Amino acid sequence: MSFDYINMVLKPMLDGTKVTLLLFLIVIIFSIPLGFLLTLAVRSRFKPLSLIVHAYIYVMRGTPLLLQLLFIVFGLPLLPVIGDYLVLDRFVAACLGFVLNYAAYFAEIFRGGLLAIDRGQYEAAQVLGFNKWQTMTRIILPQMFRVALPTVANESITLVKDTSLLYAVAVPELLHYAQTAVNRDFTIVPYFVAAVIYLVITLLLTMILKRIERKYQFE
Template identity: 75%
Template structure:
């Protein structure tokens, strides 16, 4: 394989990787706080709010992400009356789908983290005269963060790989350009290159979370 052919394969795929990274960043930045809000809703004293949050999490975790993407991209615009207002460009629709899906997973991770904190921590904060806000921000959240960090790391790695589903809704990301190169050059080499790029991205992400785990383990 000539250097020119290899260059023609790799450059478009790197361009597609930028789209992959952009989606990942948008999804992780929005879905993490949204997931925490869902956790608070589940633990709220309002039964209707908690019930709606539970139902949302169950639906989003119980149905395939690909199905959700297809509904948002192609199904919502077909709804009567309101459909014309729900037409989104493919990338925006994909971002919405990933955010809504992963928020449900992060909500369950955060809920598990809160359950892992000893109830004595709450009682001790009351004895020390901390307000509910101070207890949450100074005592509970830092401990929860340490507990959930490995799970958040695993879910983030899954997210970077799930971005390949953009291919199914015609968003030109890494896998799209790999498939284009395979069809054009009649070789499977682009698939291996795409695999290497995904491995590099997951390696960088894993390294980042390992560093965070080491840093917060001793603080």
Template identity: 75%
Template structure:
């Protein structure tokens, strides 16, 4: 393959990778705080809220992400009466699907982090005279995030790979352009290039989270 042909193939794939990165950052920035709020809802003493949060997590984790994307993109507009108001841009719909799905996974990760904190930490905070807000922000949350960070790293890497599902809802991303190049040039080489790009993105994300893990460990 000549350099000109390679660049002709690579340019749209890099543009698709930008869409992948954009979806990743939107999903991470929105799903992590939403996941934490769901964790608080699960632990709430208000039973209806706790039951709703448990049900939400069960549904979002128990059904395929692809099914959820198809439902949001193509199913919601078919609802009677309100369907016409639920027609979303494909990328917006995909972002919504990823946020709602990954928030459920992050909620379980954060719940596990909270359960791993010894109850003696709460008692020690009371002895020191800290109120509930101070105990949560200064003692509990830093420990929870340090415990949960490895699992968050793993889910973040999975998120990068799951962005390939955009292909199924007609959002042009990295895999879409790779498939287009394969069909056009009758070679599987674009798939290898796409794999290298995915590996590079996951490497950067893994290194970033590893740096955060080391920082939390020694603070």
């Protein structure tokens, strides 16, 4: 193994890393707010909405993410009548699949965070004269996020690794370029390079998330 060879394979793999990080950022930005909205919908007093969202979360958490990606990328265009209108760019389709899947997981995480809040908190807020909006925004939600943050952090780490599923839907990302180099050069070195890149990303993300957790613990 020479450094010249590592430098040669590293450049395209870093290009693939950009796609990996872009997917990660898009999913985090959209799935966390969507997950919170789903949590509110599950708790809605409007039963049809609550049942529909319950079913959605069950399906998204009960089927493999890879199957969902394959369905969105390759299955939707095959639907009769409307299939021609559902042909999406593969990266866009993959982003959609990831967001819909992770939103369901974040919804359950946030629901667990809300359940962890003692009912006495709501009663105390009423005694202090807070309305429902003030109670949720000033008392309940900050505590919910503090409780849910470690699990959200773990799910975010999992997301970094799950981005490798882009390889299955022919979106060129980090693992794609590693596999291409392995097939071309008959060496496993690109796998080790890819592993190091993944480890560096997860290490940096873990450090950032731990810092955020400590900040919330002392507030």
